[in-house]
Amino acid sequence: MKKRIYSALILVSCVFVSLVSTREVFAEDENNLGYVVTPLQPSTQIDLEKSYFYIKTVPGETQTLQLRVASTKKEEVHLKIYGVNAITSNNGTIDYTEDLAKIDETLKEPVTSLLKVGTPEITVGNFEEKTVEVQVTAPKEPYEGVKMGAIVVALVPDKEKQKGMSTEYNYKIGLITAENGDEFTDGKTLKLNTAKAAILHGKKMVLASLQNPEPKVIDDLNIVTTMIEKESGKVIKEKTVQNYKLAPNSHFDFELDWGINDLPSGTYTLKMDAKNANEEWHLSKDFKITNEEAKEINALSVFKIETPTWLKAVSIVMVITSLVLMGTLFYRRKKWEKAWKRLRIAKKKKKKGKNKNKK
Structure with a gap:
């Protein structure tokens, strides 16, 4: 029991040290x-009270x-300034990227x-300050x-230092x-446009396209999702998420x-x-996964169990070896049992003979 408690204390200490170390690294990266x-x-x-621009x-x-x-250091840094639109990431957060494919059809005249x-580009260095101006035309x-x-x-x-993928x-x-300053986190419309099977990030997925067509945020959204086999009514897959947030006019x-x-x-x-x-929303969508689609997706996915040929061969040899050993041990046990039985019978006969001689 004491050993278990001691091990648990060591584990907790290691986790705490790793968390502190990670935090220091992120802080150092930000300063750099x-x-x-x-x-x-x-x-x-x-x-x-907002730390960002919320303008009329x-x-x-x-x-x-x-x-x-x-600038926070003597060396020069070269910077670019540009605008991006708010989108909803697949993790249910509001994100800001240049992914044009994620721009929703309902978003007219976006921020960009x-x-x-x-x-659009400036250079700062040696602890200097510069003011950048951005015009917004409504x-x-x-x-x-x-x-x-x-x-x-x-x-x-830096093209000279940049090698391969960079962050x-x-x-x-x-x-x-x-x-106006009206509330904008009370979106009331949520649509389920499509459901389909697909490969995403090399993974086998069923994707449900959810859309917020309003120019308002849908905040603190909890979703319970159930995939049901249409003919039998059997539940195939379930997933529950909490605190999703959808950007205005996004999917x-x-x-x-x-x-x-x-x-x-x-x-x-x-x-x-x-x-x-x-609000509450109850959405439903029928969809079909054909045999061809399932085979193609399962074949293309990088996330699957594949047993190497050598492992199969080793497994077969190990099974055969185990069976041979078990058979040998069983044969020896039977042989020893027979020998002990003969020895016991011989001892009994010998004992009876001695008793007769005494009489």
Whole structure:
């Protein structure tokens, strides 16, 4: 018991040390960027407590936003400034990327179409500060809700030092535009557009395309998903998630990961029951996985169990060897039992003979 407690204490200590070490590494990486970015709140800022831009716009009018970029080291850093739109990641978070394929069809005049950066690239060094100006021109026609995105200040990759894949480090300053300060996290519409089987990131998946077509955020969304075989009513797969957040006018693929198991063919119904503090949604979609689709997806997936030929051969040899050993031991045991039986009989006969002689 004492050994178990001691082992548990060592394990907890190791986990604590690893967490502290990780935290220090991230902090060091952030400082090594060589610059910091601070948004300067404009007079049109709707909420002064927000650390990002949340600005009021007037149809057709242009306003200028300012960012202070300060160098934190002597060496020069080259930076690029650009805008991105808010999308919903497959993990159910609001993300800011340049992935044009993720832009939803309901998003008209996105943030990127409203922005114009005065100086798209700058160089800062030797602890200097520079102010970057970004113009925001509102759509000519009034719009409802909000438009959401971010202004990115990113390091320009050094082509001489860059080898293979690289990670882009950057600052992202959130930008929300609105014509008023009304609540924008109470989206009321959620759609299940499609359900299908597919390969994603090398994994076998069933993907459900969920859409928020409104110019508002759907916040703190809990989803219970059930995949049912249509003919038998048997539940094939279940998944529950919590605290998902959907960007305005966005869509994403809700993932049902099949892991190492083969994806089965058949006709199915996907049911999704979602709710937050404001609304409840009960969505359903029928879909089919053909034999050909299932075979192709299972064959292409990199996440599957494959037994090497040599392992099969070794397993067979081990099984045969085990059987031979077991047979040998069984034969020897029977042989010894017979010998002991003969010896016991001989002893009994000898004992009887001695008793007769005494009489």
